[in-house]
Amino acid sequence: MAEMAAQGAHPEGFAHQFEDMEQxxxxxxxxxxxxxxxxxxxxxxxxxxxxIYRSLYLPSFEIGSRLLNVKFGAANTAVLIGxxxxxxxxxxxxxxxxxxxxxxxxLVLTMILGAAFLxxxxxxxxxxxxxxxxxxxxGFIIRSEWGAAGPHVPLFFCFxxxxxxxxxxxxxxxFGILSVLTVMAWRGRFNxxxxxxxxxxxxxxxxxxxxxxxxxxxxxxxxxxxxxxGQ
Amino acid sequence: xxxxxxxxxxxxxVPAGSRVNYLNANYGVKxxxxxxxxxxxxxxxxxxxxxMFFVGGFFAVMMRLHLIEPQGALVAPETYNKLFxxxxxxxxxFFLVPSIPATLGNFLVPxxxxxxxxxxxxxxxxxxxxxxxxxxxxxYAVISGGVDTGWTFYTPYSSTFSHTSVIPTALGVFITGFSxxxxxxxxxxxxxKMRAPGLTWFRLPxxxxxxxxxxxxxxxxxxxxxxxxxxxxxxxVMHIGIFDPAIGGDPILFQHLFWFYSHPxxxxxxxxxxxxxxxxxxxxxxxxxxxxxxxAFSSLAxxxxxxxxxxxxxxVTGQSIYAGLIFSVLxxxxxxxxxxxxxxxxxxxxxxxxxxxxxxxxALGFIGLFTMGGLTGLFLASLATDVxxxxxxxxxxxxxxxxxxxxxxxxLGGIHFWWPKITGRLYPDGWARFAALVIFVGFNLTFxxxxxxxxxxxxxxxxxxxxEFQVLNVMSxxxxxxxxxxxxxxxxxxxxxxxxxxxxxxNPWRAKxxxxxxxxxxxxxxxxxxxxxTEDAYDYAGVTGAGRG
Amino acid sequence: xxxxxxxxxxxxxxxxxLLVLTALTTAVAFVDLGPLNTVVALTIAVIKMLLxxxxxxxxxxxxxxxxxxxxxxxxxxxxxxxxxxxxxxTRGWTPNPGAWSTIVRLLHxxx
Numbered sequence: 103m104a105e106m107a108a109q110g111a112h113p114e115g116f117a118h119q120f121e122d123m124e125q126x127x128x129x130x131x132x133x134x135x136x137x138x139x140x141x142x143x144x145x146x147x148x149x150x151x152x153x154i155y156r157s158l159y160l161p162s163f164e165i166g167s168r169l170l171n172v173k174f175g176a177a178n179t180a181v182l183i184g185x186x187x188x189x190x191x192x193x194x195x196x197x198x199x200x201x202x203x204x205x206x207x208x209l210v211l212t213m214i215l216g217a218a219f220l221x222x223x224x225x226x227x228x229x230x231x232x233x234x235x236x237x238x239x240x241g242f243i244i245r246s247e248w249g250a251a252g253p254h255v256p257l258f259f260c261f262x263x264x265x266x267x268x269x270x271x272x273x274x275x276x277f278g279i280l281s282v283l284t285v286m287a288w289r290g291r292f293n294x295x296x297x298x299x300x301x302x303x304x305x306x307x308x309x310x311x312x313x314x315x316x317x318x319x320x321x322x323x324x325x326x327x328x329x330x331x332g333q
Numbered sequence: 334x335x336x337x338x339x340x341x342x343x344x345x346x347v348p349a350g351s352r353v354n355y356l357n358a359n360y361g362v363k364x365x366x367x368x369x370x371x372x373x374x375x376x377x378x379x380x381x382x383x384x385m386f387f388v389g390g391f392f393a394v395m396m397r398l399h400l401i402e403p404q405g406a407l408v409a410p411e412t413y414n415k416l417f418x419x420x421x422x423x424x425x426x427f428f429l430v431p432s433i434p435a436t437l438g439n440f441l442v443p444x445x446x447x448x449x450x451x452x453x454x455x456x457x458x459x460x461x462x463x464x465x466x467x468x469x470x471x472x473y474a475v476i477s478g479g480v481d482t483g484w485t486f487y488t489p490y491s492s493t494f495s496h497t498s499v500i501p502t503a504l505g506v507f508i509t510g511f512s513x514x515x516x517x518x519x520x521x522x523x524x525x526k527m528r529a530p531g532l533t534w535f536r537l538p539x540x541x542x543x544x545x546x547x548x549x550x551x552x553x554x555x556x557x558x559x560x561x562x563x564x565x566x567x568x569x570v571m572h573i574g575i576f577d578p579a580i581g582g583d584p585i586l587f588q589h590l591f592w593f594y595s596h597p598x599x600x601x602x603x604x605x606x607x608x609x610x611x612x613x614x615x616x617x618x619x620x621x622x623x624x625x626x627x628x629a630f631s632s633l634a635x636x637x638x639x640x641x642x643x644x645x646x647x648x649v650t651g652q653s654i655y656a657g658l659i660f661s662v663l664x665x666x667x668x669x670x671x672x673x674x675x676x677x678x679x680x681x682x683x684x685x686x687x688x689x690x691x692x693x694x695x696a697l698g699f700i701g702l703f704t705m706g707g708l709t710g711l712f713l714a715s716l717a718t719d720v721x722x723x724x725x726x727x728x729x730x731x732x733x734x735x736x737x738x739x740x741x742x743x744x745l746g747g748i749h750f751w752w753p754k755i756t757g758r759l760y761p762d763g764w765a766r767f768a769a770l771v772i773f774v775g776f777n778l779t780f781x782x783x784x785x786x787x788x789x790x791x792x793x794x795x796x797x798x799x800x801e802f803q804v805l806n807v808m809s810x811x812x813x814x815x816x817x818x819x820x821x822x823x824x825x826x827x828x829x830x831x832x833x834x835x836x837x838x839x840n841p842w843r844a845k846x847x848x849x850x851x852x853x854x855x856x857x858x859x860x861x862x863x864x865x866x867t868e869d870a871y872d873y874a875g876v877t878g879a880g881r882g
Numbered sequence: 883x884x885x886x887x888x889x890x891x892x893x894x895x896x897x898x899x900l901l902v903l904t905a906l907t908t909a910v911a912f913v914d915l916g917p918l919n920t921v922v923a924l925t926i927a928v929i930k931m932l933l934x935x936x937x938x939x940x941x942x943x944x945x946x947x948x949x950x951x952x953x954x955x956x957x958x959x960x961x962x963x964x965x966x967x968x969x970x971x972t973r974g975w976t977p978n979p980g981a982w983s984t985i986v987r988l989l990h991x992x993x
Contacts, residue, residue, distance in 0.1 A: 119449045135948055139955035187893060308939045315930045653969045653975065656969035659968070
């Protein structure tokens, strides 16, 4: 231990299994990327299953897709992209040595946008789906105008709710992480020397944005909207 | 943290209790349950995994007792179905997958690379807690009536028709998967970022290469089975037609998703054992490994190719013949790096100065038994012969030769090899060698007859069988009782040695490797000063051929 | 990941690009391009993903190790999807029973 003291006091937040802050930062970043790879495989398995059933039951999946509200879907996409911007700006604020109030502002904005996403989804889209009997297991009604494709429309909505639900769960976890970061930023923990937790959490948040970037077209946009004009 | 470590010259044996090490640094249950020391976490895993091994082994004993009579000697067929399912689930997910990585891996990875701990010690502890919670769900399923779907959970039986505790079991396996993922993540980051100065990739012990390759599989494969089990759970609860053909689902899709993980999982189970093998063979032949880079790259090759072959479990399920063709060719490919390793270990033995300590007996047993298991895998990779052999005891024998004759023997060899380092004690050598021989004999008597049974057509997972197979079944059951005793013997003398075994020095085997340059047991922080590495791995005295050391 | 500081202007430009691409992909969904609809939608999604990965996640300025890790993730996902789809789509193909004997005859120069 003596030689570590000789190198000079380590900054707050240094973990002693590492040799120096640089190693700690690199390890943390690599660790988050490896975790995101596991998330790629996790969501990926789900996407793979969705792709297969879409090819097996295309008419049913197209009907289901057209029943989704593309206005809210697109709005939510824009909201999430905005939240990625504010997250990047929060990291930038710390990197560039800006005042903690600026870091906190961007983090809070990210949380507001994330909350807006969840609010739009739960309060508008999902409540409407429930009212229109489109939630499997919660009074789903197969409509006669769906014809022969009717019986497999619930399968589409199962995927819709499971995929967007899993995504929403990841956003809620991200929200929790952001709250912790906001408190840390408010206490002045981050500066141009130490901002690794922001960077690493940013990677997670951007990943959640990327999952939605794929969910939006796969669920909302490739159902032949030109046929019925959409909503 | 400052611990007073009295530096001792190598070979100077200080009574174990008088020096501060990771075992006596703190006392009390809380110091163990809240530890972040990778060595203590390894021991937490060792205890839990040993418990699960004997639970799974209990089910195996019940099965073999039942099968001494053609009409079944012990239980009703429905119960037999639960026995083989629980045996499989527990042995695969709660023993074999974590075994070497979570015990020897956790203990040795930081030490072998000259680090003070893993990259993320708290994640490591979380890993263990997640394992325990998953095990608790599964044990709850056992006592609440068991599961009878087979460890493979094939649909639609598991999703629609089975009336047993599928959900708690699937949930237990799902949860434990995250334990593996976090362990793999920890190892990958640690090996990349925390090697000691001078320790380049090609100076690493081959055990580290094996842990790295295993971690790749943990990271890429486990999430897929997680989502698969979750879809199974949804299907069972909501009946929406993901896997149930009656309502439009595809049961083969379940198998694709399941085996995408479960085939690489069998390499999770064998790669760490291969890593242990490289350590044991070199030390007990007093020789450098033959073809270091070949062995290192073969670990990576096995990990990568293992993801391309999963369809060979599905040749007779109705999978497309063309897909079957592709998977068959790729399965032949994956045998090559495994064979490379066996050739290299054998070449290392050649003209080595061989000693027959217990770890070496396990290692030699591994070479023979793994080779047999691997070769019989080729019979199964070949489409035409698989049609005859699939679903028979040939498969059971094949994978037990690899998992038990291979992985478990490597695990025991490793436990014995590093036992002095872990506990600071030596185990009684005579008993250890005797147990190794008992296990070898018991194992072959149990599983060799099963190759014959399978070839003759006896199906697996059946509670009854035609009476002409009785002799072979009784032989197998006799072998199983010998094997069971063989496993109990080390349990007894290893536990005994913790208290009463002779004190071990830092390097009782005169082995190479950074872990042997620390006291036994090591201090909490592993090294007083981080070593600087200048030699290659396995730099045993004597070049090839002059191995009298 | 380095200490390279990406200028705010770059972030703003990427943000605008992402919004434009979102509007584009939504608009194209209402136009009948047949099978191309899916191709266009996924292509735009991939471009958006690359913009986020390269700039917001700083991969443009990151080490090779980071890139290999990301590529590996997508590569193995591609394996899962492609080999599973290969089975699903070719299950209905029936092998031609005469194919092998045809090949043998050709090799021996027989009619």
